[in-house]
Amino acid sequence: MVNIxxxxxxxxxxxxxxxxxxxxxxxxxxxxxxxxxxxxEETDYVPDKAARSMVLRRTYTVGIVIPDTxxxxxxxxxSIIEHQLESFGYHTLFFFVKSEGASEDECLNRLKGEKLDGxxxxxxxxxxxxxxxxxxxxxxxxxxxxxxxxSDIPSIHVNExxxxxxxxxxxxxxxxxxxxxxxxxxxxFGRQRTEGYFRALETxxxxxxxxxxxxxxxYTAEAGMYGMRDMLLRNPDFxxxxxxxxxxxIGAIRVLEDEGFRVPEDISxxxxxxxxxxSYIVPRLTTIRQPLADMxxxxxxxxxxxxxxxxxxxxx
Amino acid sequence: MVNIxxxxxxxxxxxxxxxxxxxxxxxxxxxxxxxxxxxxEETDYVPDKAARSMVLRRTYTVGIVIPDTxxxxxxxxxSIIEHQLESFGYHTLFFFVKSEGASEDECLNRLKGEKLDGxxxxxxxxxxxxxxxxxxxxxxxxxxxxxxxxSDIPSIHVNExxxxxxxxxxxxxxxxxxxxxxxxxxxxFGRQRTEGYFRALETxxxxxxxxxxxxxxxYTAEAGMYGMRDMLLRNPDFxxxxxxxxxxxIGAIRVLEDEGFRVPEDISxxxxxxxxxxSYIVPRLTTIRQPLADMxxxxxxxxxxxxxxxxxxxxx
DNA sequence: CTGAAAGCGCTTACAG
DNA sequence: CTGAAAGCGCTTACAG
Numbered sequence: 190m191v192n193i194x195x196x197x198x199x200x201x202x203x204x205x206x207x208x209x210x211x212x213x214x215x216x217x218x219x220x221x222x223x224x225x226x227x228x229x230e231e232t233d234y235v236p237d238k239a240a241r242s243m244v245l246r247r248t249y250t251v252g253i254v255i256p257d258t259x260x261x262x263x264x265x266x267x268s269i270i271e272h273q274l275e276s277f278g279y280h281t282l283f284f285f286v287k288s289e290g291a292s293e294d295e296c297l298n299r300l301k302g303e304k305l306d307g308x309x310x311x312x313x314x315x316x317x318x319x320x321x322x323x324x325x326x327x328x329x330x331x332x333x334x335x336x337x338x339x340s341d342i343p344s345i346h347v348n349e350x351x352x353x354x355x356x357x358x359x360x361x362x363x364x365x366x367x368x369x370x371x372x373x374x375x376x377x378f379g380r381q382r383t384e385g386y387f388r389a390l391e392t393x394x395x396x397x398x399x400x401x402x403x404x405x406x407x408y409t410a411e412a413g414m415y416g417m418r419d420m421l422l423r424n425p426d427f428x429x430x431x432x433x434x435x436x437x438x439i440g441a442i443r444v445l446e447d448e449g450f451r452v453p454e455d456i457s458x459x460x461x462x463x464x465x466x467x468s469y470i471v472p473r474l475t476t477i478r479q480p481l482a483d484m485x486x487x488x489x490x491x492x493x494x495x496x497x498x499x500x501x502x503x504x505x
Numbered sequence: 506m507v508n509i510x511x512x513x514x515x516x517x518x519x520x521x522x523x524x525x526x527x528x529x530x531x532x533x534x535x536x537x538x539x540x541x542x543x544x545x546e547e548t549d550y551v552p553d554k555a556a557r558s559m560v561l562r563r564t565y566t567v568g569i570v571i572p573d574t575x576x577x578x579x580x581x582x583x584s585i586i587e588h589q590l591e592s593f594g595y596h597t598l599f600f601f602v603k604s605e606g607a608s609e610d611e612c613l614n615r616l617k618g619e620k621l622d623g624x625x626x627x628x629x630x631x632x633x634x635x636x637x638x639x640x641x642x643x644x645x646x647x648x649x650x651x652x653x654x655x656s657d658i659p660s661i662h663v664n665e666x667x668x669x670x671x672x673x674x675x676x677x678x679x680x681x682x683x684x685x686x687x688x689x690x691x692x693x694f695g696r697q698r699t700e701g702y703f704r705a706l707e708t709x710x711x712x713x714x715x716x717x718x719x720x721x722x723x724y725t726a727e728a729g730m731y732g733m734r735d736m737l738l739r740n741p742d743f744x745x746x747x748x749x750x751x752x753x754x755i756g757a758i759r760v761l762e763d764e765g766f767r768v769p770e771d772i773s774x775x776x777x778x779x780x781x782x783x784s785y786i787v788p789r790l791t792t793i794r795q796p797l798a799d800m801x802x803x804x805x806x807x808x809x810x811x812x813x814x815x816x817x818x819x820x821x
Numbered sequence: 822c823t824g825a826a827a828g829c830g831c832t833t834a835c836a837g
Numbered sequence: 838c839t840g841a842a843a844g845c846g847c848t849t850a851c852a853g
Contacts, residue, residue: 240830556846
């Protein structure tokens with residue numbers, strides 16, 4: 190691997206000059222610049238990132254912490270964030286945190302070893318030490334799709350409770366009095382959407398019935414199948430179902446159809462997220478839209494702004 | 506941020522000793538070790554990754570190059586690879602390459618700046634300079650799900666042509682004489698699966714009919730919808746369709762049902778990949794299975810083995 | 822068992 | 838406009 194000294198030697202100049210050319214600084218004789226550029230081209234030289242970030246004391250890299258079982262919504266969201274971040278000149282480093290084991294702690298440790306310019310949390314970490322760390326070292330952080338009580342880490346998310354409330358109330362107004370719900374308690378969005386569901390029913394004067402609530406461990410299509418099977422056993426007297434994610438809804442519909450129900454003729458199903466795939470499944474899934482692109486761009490921009498503030502003074 | 510000198514100072518020892526403790530070397534007085542460990546714990550010290558990889562001349566990191574529009578199959582595959590790599594002690598760095606622009610070149614440049622232990626290509630890069638570079642610098646590389654003619658970079662993939670051949674022949678033997686195909690030409694797997702389709706028909710003595718082939722730009726559900734609409738206009742005289750990916754099949758089925766066809770009663774649809782979602786769509790999609798877990802583990806193991814060989818001699 | 826010293830590859834004041 | 842020098846945070850022979 191060729192390094193800056195090699196280039197300098199070949200050019201008959203000092204590493205300082207090569208560095209200036211590489212970094213596009215002014216005050217370099219244009220003939221020398223041309224020669225160095227030619228040498229760089231020929232030798233395929235690229236500055237070593239580790240050495241560079243060592244002296245610069247930063248990496249121009251933003252970390253994204255995301256569950257390794259990320260769903261379609263999260264996948265689309267991080268894509269947008271990554272693009273946007275790139276346009277701001279950052280690279281992205283993904284931390285996929287596993288659900289089992291000490292993965293959160295490992296993730297935190299890796300985070301500490303990197304000199305990140307910022308971090309975007311798309312995973313609702315439970316370990317409070319994680320947030321404490323972010324705050325203590327002043328690492329610019331943004332929480333995407335959830336917030337963290339008690340700290341003032343900025344977060345970007347929709348009003349989950351209100352979204353669910355509106356959707357459920359709409360169905361009720363359409364005449365559905367017996368509406369079940371498939372939800373999960375692992376994430377705050379699941380709990381909040383459930384609250385919205387209950388509030389809507391209450392508003393409509395429908396008695397609260399806990400047997401209409403099925404809680405699943407995750408928010409996948411598979412969980413939706415289990416959830417719906419459970420529901421058909423526990424409380425099959427319903428005409429509509431609110432699945433708190435599109436993927437839960439997809440699984441639920443599958444089981445309903447297998448059992449001979451027609452959707453939406455016999456049973457209405459409504460989801461939440463508006464992931465791409467939802468318009469491809471048959472029958473079409475009704476869903477609550479999250480403003481994906483907008484959320485992604487805001488997250489990236491916020492992260493960028495924070496990182497800039499945090500790094501001001503470190504520059505030349 | 507606390508560094509190794511801070512710890513050394515607080516402990517009243519040299520950085521050398523602290524380093525030995527951090528790296529679990531022998532020959533450290535156990536009381537001193539205990540004190541240092543305590544200090545590390547208290548101060549939240551984690552060695553700076555950049556400094557470390559600078560002197561070690563390696564990063565214990567494997568890069569994964571993947572299209573930013575990765576499909577479900579690729580998503581499941583990289584998850585498995587990442588897990589496996591982690592169990593070998595590697596971190597994973599993702600390079601999402603965009604379809605437009607000079608993204609491949611940028612990706613190559615970033616690659617050069619990192620001291621990766623290896624790279625796994627899940628994206629079929631076109632630029633031959635990319636492969637030349639990998640070979641020239643001896644960066645251990647593995648191609649996942651495709652291969653590269655003319656070089657001996659190891660690759661892991663199924664026999665695409667044969668898989669398609671078997672599936673199509675099976676349908677023909679079931680009585681389907683009029684079978685169309687939706688494919689793409691962007692990736693070699695698309696071309697190979699198409700070849701398998703044609704060979705199967707030939708084997709069955711069915712005349713080659715190019716009008717039964719619809720080529721799409723990508724392999725997504727959306728492309729599948731466009732493809733099927735096109736097909737219904739161009740050559741609607743068919744009883745079966747081979748979509749070369751599950752996602753194409755999902756889009757195709759959607760259009761067929763919208764147009765009043767029943768699947769599979771009126772039209773049989775077969776996909777390829779066996780992604781998780783395929784069993785959740787209604788009707789169930791018939792598909793050709795790729796041995797996902799096996800492929801992922803082989804890829805990671807191969808990458809690990811190469812990296813080890815490549816790095817032998819660099820260790821202490 | 823331990824520490825001083827050198828060096829990994831870069832950048833950036835500083836002094837011409 | 839240019840180069841010698843210092844320093845980023847670490848690890849590892851080397852010499853005790």
